[in-house]
Each structure stands twice: as structure tokens, then as C-alpha cells.
Amino acid sequence: GLAEVIKYGLINDLEFFEWLEQHISGLVAREPALLSEAIERSCLDKANIVADDEREQGVRALLNLGHTFGHAIETGMGYGEVLHGEAIAIGMVMAADLSMRQGWLTKANVTRIKALFIAAGLPVEAPEGMSAAMFMKLMSVDKKVQAGKIRLVLLKELGQAMISDDYDAAKLAETLAHFEH
Numbered sequence: 001g002l003a004e005v006i007k008y009g010l011i012n013d014l015e016f017f018e019w020l021e022q023h024i025s026g027l028v029a030r031e032p033a034l035l036s037e038a039i040e041r042s043c044l045d046k047a048n049i050v051a052d053d054e055r056e057q058g059v060r061a062l063l064n065l066g067h068t069f070g071h072a073i074e075t076g077m078g079y080g081e082v083l084h085g086e087a088i089a090i091g092m093v094m095a096a097d098l099s100m101r102q103g104w105l106t107k108a109n110v111t112r113i114k115a116l117f118i119a120a121g122l123p124v125e126a127p128e129g130m131s132a133a134m135f136m137k138l139m140s141v142d143k144k145v146q147a148g149k150i151r152l153v154l155l156k157e158l159g160q161a162m163i164s165d166d167y168d169a170a171k172l173a174e175t176l177a178h179f180e181h
């Protein structure tokens with residue numbers, strides 16, 4: 001879906017992200033030429049990432065942007081209550097928020113990210129019933145936890161993702177509190 005397409009722009013293709021900003025209304029309207037371009041670009045971006053890391057030891061893990069937060073939403077709300085793409089879209093916005101709190105991403109870029117998801121018809125807020133404590137509990141049992149530290153895919157800048165367990169835990173708590181419902 002569109003959440004997946006937007007993810008490729010966020011993790012390693014700023015030019016594609018900017019193209020999506022310009023063409024999102026046409027994509028939502030399912031204009032064939034735009035859909036074809038978006039699918040082709042997404043496939044190329046994914047193929048390049050997978051080719052660089054066939055065993056998912058490094059860059060391939062960047063494909064998990066938004067997934068730790070998103071999986072917590074899916075589990076916390078009950079599978080099927082929130083669509084996977086919607087949960088991951090919210091998760092990507094949460095990752096952007098934490099990246100901003102870390103000083104890596106500007107507030108203006110977080111606003112751009114949120115605006116693109118909204119224009120795509122995707123949610124940007126956690127659903128009712130998701131508390132910061134629930135997020136933390138569910139995220140801490142994620143498969144990406146290593147040595148008790150939650151490894152997250154965050155944005156060093158727009159179009160450049162990174163894997164990190166070297167973030168400020170207090171900033172993560174702020175992000176979770178900000179999205180608490």
C-alpha cells in the first residue's frame with residue numbers, strides 16, 4: 001500500500017519522497033501512470049536494499065522503519081483492529097517524532113512526513129487505548145530487542161534512515177507520551 005511506498009522515500013530516497021509529495025493526490029486517485037512509476041521506484045529501492053544485505057544484518061533492517069511502534073499498536077489493539085499499513089504509518093510518524101526529539105530531524109520535516117501520510121489517507125495518531133506504558137511493554141518484547149535495548153529504525157534526516165539503540169531513553173518516553181491515547 002501507500003504506507004510501504006512512502007517508507008522507501010523516507011529510508012533512502014529523498015528524491016522519491018519529494019516526488020510523492022507532488023503526486024500523492026494522483027496516487028490516491030489511482031492514476032495508472034503515477035501508480036506505475038511509484039511501484040517501479042519502490043521495487044527498485046527495495047531491490048537495491050535487499051541486494052546490499054541478503055542476510056538482513058544491516059541495511060535491509062532499515063525496511064523495518066515504523067515496525068516496532070506499529071507492531072505494538074497491532075498487538076495492543078488486537079490483530080485486525082488496525083490494518084497493518086495503518087499501524088506502520090503511525091509507527092513511521094512516531095519514529096520521525098523520536099528522531100526530531102533526538103535533534104536529527106527538523107520539526108518542519110516531521111510536519112512534511114505527517115502531511116504526506118494524511119494526504120495518502122493514512123492515520124498519524126495512535127488509536128484510543130494505547131498508553132505509553134502499553135507501548136513500552138509491547139515494544140520491549142519485540143524481536144529487535146538486543147541486550148535489553150530496543151533497536152529502532154530512526155531517521156538521521158529525511159531520506160536517510162539508520163538502526164539505533166543509541167537514542168536517549170527519556171526522548172523515547174516523551175514520544176510515547178506524546179502519542180498516548
